[in-house]
Amino acid sequence: MPGTDGVLFSGMNAQTNRTAWHRLGATEPLASAAALARERYRKDNPRSLKIFNDALQALPGANTRTVLHYSPFPVAIARAQGAQIEDADGHDYQDFLGEYTAGLYGHRHPVIINAISQALERGLTLGGPGLKESRLARLMCDRFKALERLRFCNSGTEANVLALSSARAFSGRSDILVVDGSYHGGVLSYAGQSPLNLPFPTHRIRFNDADTAVQKITELDVQLAAIIVEPMIGAGGCIPAQPEFLQALRTASEKTGALLIFDEVMTSRLGASGLHGRLDICPDLVTFGKYLGGGLSFGAFGGRADILDRFDPRLPDAWPHAGTFNNNTLSMSAGFAGLNDVFTAEVSEAFFEYGENFRKRLSASLRALQLPLHLTGMGSMMAIHFCDQSPTAPYPGNSVPPDLYELVHLKMMAAGQFYARRGMINLSLPMTEPMLGRFEEALIATLGECADHIEQSVTD
Numbered sequence: 001m002p003g004t005d006g007v008l009f010s011g012m013n014a015q016t017n018r019t020a021w022h023r024l025g026a027t028e029p030l031a032s033a034a035a036l037a038r039e040r041y042r043k044d045n046p047r048s049l050k051i052f053n054d055a056l057q058a059l060p061g062a063n064t065r066t067v068l069h070y071s072p073f074p075v076a077i078a079r080a081q082g083a084q085i086e087d088a089d090g091h092d093y094q095d096f097l098g099e100y101t102a103g104l105y106g107h108r109h110p111v112i113i114n115a116i117s118q119a120l121e122r123g124l125t126l127g128g129p130g131l132k133e134s135r136l137a138r139l140m141c142d143r144f145k146a147l148e149r150l151r152f153c154n155s156g157t158e159a160n161v162l163a164l165s166s167a168r169a170f171s172g173r174s175d176i177l178v179v180d181g182s183y184h185g186g187v188l189s190y191a192g193q194s195p196l197n198l199p200f201p202t203h204r205i206r207f208n209d210a211d212t213a214v215q216k217i218t219e220l221d222v223q224l225a226a227i228i229v230e231p232m233i234g235a236g237g238c239i240p241a242q243p244e245f246l247q248a249l250r251t252a253s254e255k256t257g258a259l260l261i262f263d264e265v266m267t268s269r270l271g272a273s274g275l276h277g278r279l280d281i282c283p284d285l286v287t288f289g290k291y292l293g294g295g296l297s298f299g300a301f302g303g304r305a306d307i308l309d310r311f312d313p314r315l316p317d318a319w320p321h322a323g324t325f326n327n328n329t330l331s332m333s334a335g336f337a338g339l340n341d342v343f344t345a346e347v348s349e350a351f352f353e354y355g356e357n358f359r360k361r362l363s364a365s366l367r368a369l370q371l372p373l374h375l376t377g378m379g380s381m382m383a384i385h386f387c388d389q390s391p392t393a394p395y396p397g398n399s400v401p402p403d404l405y406e407l408v409h410l411k412m413m414a415a416g417q418f419y420a421r422r423g424m425i426n427l428s429l430p431m432t433e434p435m436l437g438r439f440e441e442a443l444i445a446t447l448g449e450c451a452d453h454i455e456q457s458v459t460d
């Protein structure tokens with residue numbers, strides 16, 4: 001469970017070399033306030049700017065992970081400890097990004113470091129089953145209700161590609177059904193139209209619209225191989241699925257024989273048995289990623305034994321699934337140590353409550369501002385939205401000017417708080433009450449300073 005107050009790194013004196021400019025710009029029009037914030041940010045982050053400019057020579061837009069870009073340029077992270085990070089210019093931040101949920105254990109957790117050190121001593125690429133993969137697999141099958149068998153891979157994207165391909169192969173059907181605005185990986189992105197998406201025949205439904213979903217599933221009937229859904233939309237703004245919506249997908253898919261896949265790459269942290277366990281809805285397949293590798297690259301997909309057993313290499317017609325690093329010893333060791341010794345079933349339940357309490361408290365503080373703001377989420381994952389009504393579908397802030405997101409984000413960074421520009425906030429295990437308090441204070445002050453901009457942006 002969250003421990004005592006985090007200790008600031010020695011030698012890191014962010015607040016001393018950072019101007020208190022986040023208090024400026026309150027009376028400017030939004031565009032000028034954002035321009036002023038950008039100018040100050042550039043001035044405060046010369047080393048990060050140099051790293052960005054150097055990277056432009058080899059990486060498109062200095063970037064190799066789209067989600068990590070924000071304007072005018074992202075700060076380069078030099079080191080981290082617990083729930084705090086330090087950028088290349090020596091500024092400290094409280095890390096409320098939590099590596100988009102992969103950072104559940106925080107930075108340099110001693111149990112994880114120890115597991116990695118021991119694995120390093122045994123050797124890295126061994127060309128055979130290692131000591132930890134079966135233990136991690138059994139632990140995950142014990143923990144997650146829908147898992148009878150599973151297979152490891154290297155990322156959440158890979159897990160979803162393999163789950164969908166397995167569903168298509170198992171059912172002998174072609175089409176897939178996805179939720180508009182969902183994200184299942186770099187080649188499975190359904191927020192807008194991505195030219196990189198896999199060419200599966202794909203149909204879209206609206207999130208939390210059970211009637212239309214049932215109608216579509218019935219209409220597609222034996223053409224439909226799989227329905228894939230995040231039980232809480234993550235990238236699209238931490239919007240929980242209504243249990244009735246998920247239950248309707250479960251019932252309708254059972255009727256037509258389509259397989260139901262829950263993408264729990266982010267949400268599996270929301271309870272001892274993931275979000276499907278919490279909601280008591282059992283999909284045919286589930287996918288995992290993020291924190292389950294202990295902070296190292298990780299993916300897994302699993303579920304019903306009759307589907308997964310088709311991968312049994314002893315079968316004459318076994319489905320092939322190699323993957324050089326599927327069982328890489330570092331991820332297997334760190335993943336096992338993390339789930340077995342740190343994020344136990346009891347801790348995961350307590351951490352869910354810890355997050356719920358924080359979100360309720362923060363929501364109340366936001367309400368007191370009397371601005372068009374909403375905080376959505378579950379447990380340790382949440383997102384802040386600029387809108388009038390509490391959103392039930394992904395990307396509710398799409399009509400809000402990007403300048404507003406940028407202004408609030410850069411001001412929060414100047415106040416030493418790191419979170420996702422789109423509003424996502426993730427807690428990690430080393431966080432403490434004082435840290436939560438400091439984040440809340442900075443957020444409320446920042447939003448208060450931007451009150452006019454927020455009101456104008458949402459009503460325009």
Ligand SMILES: Cc1ncc(COP(=O)(O)O)c(C=O)c1O
Nearest residue numbers: 155156157183184185234265289
């Ligand atoms: C719900 C969901 N599915 C899949 C993925 C893809 O995982 P990865 O980035 O490990 O490929 C993500 C990544 O953010 C995600 O949020």
